[in-house]
Amino acid sequence: MQLTQNKNISHALLAASCTLLGVTPVAQAAGNSEDGWKIDTALLLYSEQDRVSAVESVIAASKDFGDQHIFSGKLVIDTLTGSSASGAVPQDKVQTFTRPSGNGQYQIEANTLPLDDTFHDTRVQLNAQWTQPVMENTRVSSGVHFSKEYDYLSLAVNASLARDFNNKNTTVSAGFSYANDTIDPEGGRPVGFSGMVINQGQFSSEDAYKNAFDLTRQDGSDTKSTLDLMFGLTQTINRRMIMQLNYGFSKVDGYLTDPFKVLSVVDQSGTSVNTLYENRPDNRTKHNIFVQGKYAFDSGVADVSYRFATDDWDIDSHTVDSKFRFNLSDNSYLQPHVRFYQQSAANFYQPFLTQADPLPAFATADYRLGEMTAFTLGLKYGMTLESGNELAFRVEYYQQNPKNNGTPLPGQLQQQDLFPSVKALMAQVSYSF
Amino acid sequence: MQQPFVLEHKTGHICGRFYAMASPCELLIDTDDMLVAQQLVALAYQETKRIEQKFSRYLPDNIVHQINSAEGNPVAIDDETFKLLSFADTCYQISQGMFDITSGVLRKAWRFDGSDKLPDDSLVQDLMPFIGWQKIHFDQHQLRMPKGYELDFGGIGKEYAVDKVAQVCLQAQPTISILINFGGDIQITRARDGQQPWVIGIENPLNQDKAVKTLSLYHGGMATSGDSRRYLLKNGERYSHILNPHTGYPVKNAPRSVTVIAEHCIQAGLLATLALLQGEQAEAFLKQQQVQHWCMR
Numbered sequence: 001m002q003l004t005q006n007k008n009i010s011h012a013l014l015a016a017s018c019t020l021l022g023v024t025p026v027a028q029a030a031g032n033s034e035d036g037w038k039i040d041t042a043l044l045l046y047s048e049q050d051r052v053s054a055v056e057s058v059i060a061a062s063k064d065f066g067d068q069h070i071f072s073g074k075l076v077i078d079t080l081t082g083s084s085a086s087g088a089v090p091q092d093k094v095q096t097f098t099r100p101s102g103n104g105q106y107q108i109e110a111n112t113l114p115l116d117d118t119f120h121d122t123r124v125q126l127n128a129q130w131t132q133p134v135m136e137n138t139r140v141s142s143g144v145h146f147s148k149e150y151d152y153l154s155l156a157v158n159a160s161l162a163r164d165f166n167n168k169n170t171t172v173s174a175g176f177s178y179a180n181d182t183i184d185p186e187g188g189r190p191v192g193f194s195g196m197v198i199n200q201g202q203f204s205s206e207d208a209y210k211n212a213f214d215l216t217r218q219d220g221s222d223t224k225s226t227l228d229l230m231f232g233l234t235q236t237i238n239r240r241m242i243m244q245l246n247y248g249f250s251k252v253d254g255y256l257t258d259p260f261k262v263l264s265v266v267d268q269s270g271t272s273v274n275t276l277y278e279n280r281p282d283n284r285t286k287h288n289i290f291v292q293g294k295y296a297f298d299s300g301v302a303d304v305s306y307r308f309a310t311d312d313w314d315i316d317s318h319t320v321d322s323k324f325r326f327n328l329s330d331n332s333y334l335q336p337h338v339r340f341y342q343q344s345a346a347n348f349y350q351p352f353l354t355q356a357d358p359l360p361a362f363a364t365a366d367y368r369l370g371e372m373t374a375f376t377l378g379l380k381y382g383m384t385l386e387s388g389n390e391l392a393f394r395v396e397y398y399q400q401n402p403k404n405n406g407t408p409l410p411g412q413l414q415q416q417d418l419f420p421s422v423k424a425l426m427a428q429v430s431y432s433f
Numbered sequence: 434m435q436q437p438f439v440l441e442h443k444t445g446h447i448c449g450r451f452y453a454m455a456s457p458c459e460l461l462i463d464t465d466d467m468l469v470a471q472q473l474v475a476l477a478y479q480e481t482k483r484i485e486q487k488f489s490r491y492l493p494d495n496i497v498h499q500i501n502s503a504e505g506n507p508v509a510i511d512d513e514t515f516k517l518l519s520f521a522d523t524c525y526q527i528s529q530g531m532f533d534i535t536s537g538v539l540r541k542a543w544r545f546d547g548s549d550k551l552p553d554d555s556l557v558q559d560l561m562p563f564i565g566w567q568k569i570h571f572d573q574h575q576l577r578m579p580k581g582y583e584l585d586f587g588g589i590g591k592e593y594a595v596d597k598v599a600q601v602c603l604q605a606q607p608t609i610s611i612l613i614n615f616g617g618d619i620q621i622t623r624a625r626d627g628q629q630p631w632v633i634g635i636e637n638p639l640n641q642d643k644a645v646k647t648l649s650l651y652h653g654g655m656a657t658s659g660d661s662r663r664y665l666l667k668n669g670e671r672y673s674h675i676l677n678p679h680t681g682y683p684v685k686n687a688p689r690s691v692t693v694i695a696e697h698c699i700q701a702g703l704l705a706t707l708a709l710l711q712g713e714q715a716e717a718f719l720k721q722q723q724v725q726h727w728c729m730r
Binding site for chain 1: 443444445465516517519520523524527528593596597600647648649695696697699700703704707722723724
């Protein structure tokens with residue numbers, strides 16, 4: 001038989017097989033073991049009230065090349081715009097600050113928390129991961145990560161080994177990742193605790209201002225390295241339940257200061273007399289323990305996890321996360337999400353510096369390193385389309401509630417809200433095919 | 434009486450095994466209920482033996498034996514036999530005569546025992562007049578075949594049994610996923626819960642002692658045709674057991690083994706066999722059919 005006449009043999013055989021077996025042919029071809037690429041796409045909108053908003057698009061692709069040789073890759077592009085708290089305290093009069101680049105100023109109205117509005121950036125992230133079995137019941141996985149922002153470059157490698165025991169009911173894994181980040185902010189990195197130079201007409205020329213500003217800056221870029229070690233244990237309890245226990249260790253060395261954050265120096269009346277750039281230690285060691293349980297009901301899945309993290313900056317945190325998936329039908333589900341988070345303040349966190357006290361070795365007023373609680377409430381609706389592709393919608397409300405870590409507030413600061421809540425809304429659409 | 438099959442708990446499923454149709458037969462059942470598994474394997478065993486006894490050319494007093502010994506007289510056939518003959522007819526038509534269930538008569542000349550003993554050409558030529566599906570006349574009730582001809586369902590019997598067993602199992606337990614594997618001819622009754630695949634090992638026909646390759650299957654069927662043990666080797670030339678009914682000689686340059694994935698096991702099996710019959714063009718043929726496949730040469 002000639003090949004040109006062969007084209008419909010497969011279909012003719014399908015029809016003949018169905019006649020022989022007395023069944024109706026299924027229109028869809030048998031997608032099977034080594035399916036083509038599986039693609040996940042998602043678009044996320046994140047908006048904090050009066051602050052940062054972000055648009056994030058994700059495209060992830062994975063392919064099983066057979067024998068559990070799996071490649072997965074991910075591209076994330078996000079665009080951030082808006083303002084973030086600079087660390088300075090609100091005052092009863094208008095305040096003027098120099099932009100982080102040194103080019104220009106911004107003013108903050110009276111009784112308003114200072115937000116730095118120059119915050120906008122585009123970040124591109126790329127991940128690639130390869131996983132394959134190495135011997136019976138053992139898999140290795142390794143990957144690379146690349147992330148680039150305007151003033152930030154991160155490169156990372158990772159590798160892990162997982163081995164199944166006990167008829168695959170127990171999986172033990174160990175892994176590491178190593179990242180090297182380079183930070184090169186526009187205008188240079190501030191000298192720790194140097195005073196913000198604000199041009200209020202005291203300079204004879206623009207050059208004189210520029211010289212004064214440059215004295216508060218360090219040349220060139222700086223780096224940060226992060227080593228993570230992870231150990232995991234996954235145990236199948238029964239047909240419906242699976243438990244996971246992870247321990248993570250993380251060691252960060254290098255430039256850990258946020259070049260955009262400052263502290264106000266206040267006098268006895270709570271009036272700001274100076275603004276200093278923050279200064280953080282150049283290393284941090286973290287430990288975390290994570291426990292997760294998943295239980296499959298007849299009509300859904302419950303997923304509850306708890307994480308405890310502690311570090312040598314004295315930030316201890318607790319996270320409880322729970323998701324409950326309710327299957328509405330064979331091809332749609334509803335998934336509420338509740339997350340609660342609590343952390344203690346870093347030992348060098350203080351909402352401001354006082355003129356009377358000597359400078360500490362390190363200090364930050366970044367509320368993200370202060371005492372706080374946060375919660376997330378979310379709802380996701382997912383459905384499987386007739387084509388077999390999946391479409392899901394997710395909305396979440398997120399609120400951070402920073403707290404005073406016991407610092408007495410002098411004078412006018414008692415009338416100010418130094419710890420306002422940050423409220424954010426997230427909406428996501430995702431599609432997998 | 435001792436059961437003709439064995440059952441064994443595996444991780445997340447139960448495996449049932451028996452031996453039939455000259456092949457190891459295996460059922461992987463997505464349940465941990467031993468009683469359910471036992472009923473299914475018993476059903477599967479029963480159905481397999483029924484088909485083997487009905488269509489094996491090696492057994493006396495079955496329909497194939499009646500047809501092959503009718504000496505030109507008409508033989509009454511039942512509906513199942515009619516359907517199998519119709520299927521064989523379709524295969525003959527679409528392969529332009531390359532797939533012919535009357536060509537089994539050639540085994541009188543060819544013995545594929547791994548040796549170098551090629552048959553005398555005269556022996557092959559003597560058999561050629563007894564090959565030709567177009568000489569067989571049948572309808573829903575009877576079949577008439579010239580004297581000296583032989584029918585052989587060997588090329589489709591095992592795949593057919595796999596599909597029939599899958600049907601019987603699906604009817605008995607419509608919500609349980611069951612994988613039926615008769616020596617590499619495979620059918621899954623329905624997808625497993627939670628998008629979990631069935632992971633099976635397939636042997637490398639080129640090196641049977643070596644560890645198998647594993648494959649994840651979600652649904653549908655799979656079949657392998659090949660000549661791992663059945664071949665002749667003379668003067669360095671390998672003669673596969675796939676015979677060309679037009680010449681009476683083995684197809685040249687056929688892959689040693691072809692594995693195809695399709696909706697139904699029997700459909701996959703025929704695609705694999707038709708690919709082997711293409712010889713050198715096996716891969717091109719399979720590519721054209723747009724089916725998932727592996728060829729080993």
